[in-house]
Amino acid sequence: MTIFNADSFGEKVLRRFAGGTSRRGMLARIGVALVAAPVFPVLPVSRASAAKPDRSPEAKTVFARTAQTTDDTKCTYWRYCAIDGALCTCSGGGIHSCPPGAEPSPVSWVGTCINPDDGKAYLIAYRDCCGKSFANKCNCDGADRETQIYTQQLNNDIIWCFGVKNMEYHCSTAVLVGAA
Amino acid sequence: MTIFNADSFGEKVLRRFAGGTSRRGMLARIGVALVAAPVFPVLPVSRASAAKPDRSPEAKTVFARTAQTTDDTKCTYWRYCAIDGALCTCSGGGIHSCPPGAEPSPVSWVGTCINPDDGKAYLIAYRDCCGKSFANKCNCDGADRETQIYTQQLNNDIIWCFGVKNMEYHCSTAVLVGAA
Amino acid sequence: MKSAAQFQFPGSGLSAAVRLACATALGALALTATPALAGPASVEPEESGTTTLAAPKPSWAYLSRGFVLPGTAIYDTSTGKYLAQIEVPILGDLAIDPEGKHYYVAETAWTRRLHGTRQDYVSVYDAATLKLEGDIDMPGRMLVGGREHNFVLSADGKTGYVYNFSPVSSVNILDLAKRKFVKSFELPGCADLIPNTAVGLAALCSDGSIAAINLTGGKVDITRSEPFFSATADPIFDNVQYDKAKNEVVMITYTGLIYTAKLGAKPTASTPFSIQEAAGLRKGETKPLDLNWYPGGRDQPIALHRASGHLYVLMHKGEFWSQKNGGEEIWDVDLAAHKVVKRMVIKGHPSVINVTQESAPKLTLVAEGDGDGEGAGLAGTFTVIDAATGEIKHTVSDAGSGLIQTLP
């Protein structure tokens, strides 16, 4: 049986949605849904180099080779390898905080970015901040392992504002979820 | 008694609003309203040089001295002396026609512009075309005899879209109403 | 001077224009002390009116202005002239009636701009007057920009299909003749709706297959092809090109593999060929540090001229995962011959390409440019190029930065 990996969706957020239940409880509930739907294809993810990650410079994308870890208001900041949109860090928010009045979307697209300081890959949830007009500041458009809309959770063109009052797109954050 | 000069508001349009009644009938109806309201100030207009117009180059504004009569898609076209907004001539409309899908506002602000070909002054009704998103093409901002919002009909910042289905501003036309 | 603000017009039954006349008259201006009718105007006053459009032509290009300014501009590629603007909001999707009678716009609005109640609907516009004829309400739609396959019509133009992601993946079916929402069905794991003659629809799926969606029976029947591409390692660009006459779809992957799939009840994909190899170069690879030519563009990297079977592809130099980069060249691919027959150098790194379906096709490009307003969709330059000669026919600056559509 294939089990859902909550990390890919930001386990904390799922937990919050489930009303503070434990990760194990959460997974169990999702597991039920999956088990109940065996007729659907449940394929292993081929997240880039998920199995045996090669973090040598030769294995790094252009973005990863030139990324920096000091200024999160620049498109070259390491976590932005697959971001698309206005940086919340330029719009009154933070790297994982929405600006005042905006609501973080509980669901998001994800990316796998390499931190040049330790050479390790991390799972990043690009959580849109929603319900306010487009900030239009520090617009970035990362493309590492970004795919198309038939694989929604790896596509960064979609307005990722679900479960919020209004889906208007304001800006994007890059939340560290864990090691990839 | 002071009588309303329908020219200032585009007499044809007033006539249309009144359901095809004659100009005289129209004036009579407005006259009633004015007569019925003697407590309100009814001052003569001091439209620039209305009494004894001086059309010599020395009496012309900067705009009038440099205006042209050949290209109505340029801000320097003579009728645009007090226009503010996107030219409908650049947006699929004409000098007195709205682009497809837009509705001409029956009321408008007015200007008095000098045609350099005959040196005469004409009354221009700047009729906004409404109900479509801002065209944002060939934006011009004339200022001849343009005043502030306490004299609405000579102000060109107001969205002049009344009596139309939706007041969204699309573009502006410059309709020749008559000799000033 | 003192005045009573409670004054009511005796002529309160008058229209808005007359009331304005009164109101401003009372307020003072635009009155003369000279007698009215002192002399007739020396010039006949002009009538205001509204222009209308001709029926849609194969030479027309429909250019979405992008993410900041609403509106899709219609240009005639023969003259370079701007004709009008269709009211497609930001993130709205335009579908053109194959009969040329209507434009359909799938859109989403909240009753009070950024709050209130969400509404999803298709607005119906007359193609000649661009007047709104009505809305068809529906349960929802995906909010994303720059996609051609989230709102598609059946070949006869009588049925509309709107992709929804709520975040459950589904499709709304609309009867455009009756102007009614018919029903929704879930479409797990697939997106990018493609018309599919006789069957209903097709869609791309995340397992690397194409699904045929049979809508002819009471039950929605979804049949997938064998998986033939990797949705994560080498994805197919969303904006695949559909050829109605052949009921075929032409696709390209990030590395530059070109596939043709025959649709129908069970789709089958061709063996792909490499666009780089078709140009006499080495195949595109997914690994880093491998410098090559790759297809790319923010929204629309390929355009198919159906009658001639030529695919025009925006290509740029770089490494893999540069799929959003704009083009440095247009590669003209003869699909039957598996050959790149021409490479045209272009300026400004356009991220969108399309082609008119005329017998002498014209290429249309949108490049956002690097100036002020970059990323804001205001600085986009629209270029029309003769596909045969590569000659630039028209250039329009400040045109927009979104998708280009042409007649279906």
Next chain:
Amino acid sequence: MKSAAQFQFPGSGLSAAVRLACATALGALALTATPALAGPASVEPEESGTTTLAAPKPSWAYLSRGFVLPGTAIYDTSTGKYLAQIEVPILGDLAIDPEGKHYYVAETAWTRRLHGTRQDYVSVYDAATLKLEGDIDMPGRMLVGGREHNFVLSADGKTGYVYNFSPVSSVNILDLAKRKFVKSFELPGCADLIPNTAVGLAALCSDGSIAAINLTGGKVDITRSEPFFSATADPIFDNVQYDKAKNEVVMITYTGLIYTAKLGAKPTASTPFSIQEAAGLRKGETKPLDLNWYPGGRDQPIALHRASGHLYVLMHKGEFWSQKNGGEEIWDVDLAAHKVVKRMVIKGHPSVINVTQESAPKLTLVAEGDGDGEGAGLAGTFTVIDAATGEIKHTVSDAGSGLIQTLP
């Protein structure tokens, strides 16, 4: 493979996020074949949150982004830092609660973007969280950009006044404490609402007077001053400057005449003085071909520092009827002394000026620039200048092009 699209989640009571997890899981991706909980993440996952704002400060500037992009940006002029965006739509009007607890936005929306039902209302936002607390519906409002006097609050912040032009001129009164529309009254021939301590309101009128609007009784009582300016030959710029402590208003005309009017039950205007004469130059004239310095700016040509009685005016060289031209210099006028005490050369022809009410005031400017996006409100540069020294403290490009407001 075939699948039934009619599938329903057993967990349909789950939230949207979980349904997404399920939906996409079913669709294929974001799953691993490795056991879950194979090892704890080596890094603690971050929590998402939303930042809040401090209480409004005298150093803050509220900059409307203009005619294309909605939103009013808050900048701290001390640091040049962008703090947040208040949801003021295009043509919306912002009023700042003098208690610093709320922001009020008067706006107009149709239920379906460009069609449906018109709605006019004031949205109430919490000043710390910028969360919408509710709307106060009202009969209508004037649609115009860049005006400070279409939505004003009483000195105690408990009453809001919204100017309406339908095209009949009127005023809506709102009870902001109870969040209710109270009533409307007609205001023929006047506009530009100004608070008027103890009485209610004042307004500028087209007969060249100021009206006092007494709202203390059951009946609205409108008393006009003697006419003192010509609304057509030498108009006063709409964005007059109100001094709450003195219940006075400072105004400038197109030629450069500076008036101060004492408000109250019957307003009286001072004898004006010429800004050019106050600088040792000859007075501005209305006739063509007379080259001089004139005040001007698209929206906001003057700013009053109330405590010191200094008026800062955007001035440009030109002829009369150049009132929309941006500034080439800022003239610092000592109102009591009738003297221009300083002239500062500025770049970019800013069309908007304001000043913070700090003891060491800072001037704030917006200039639209001449680049791409001109007229579109995207290329505007925001500049902060030390009013005492003229030193540029901060410059922010792509900031917007609309009105600047500061604390009331």
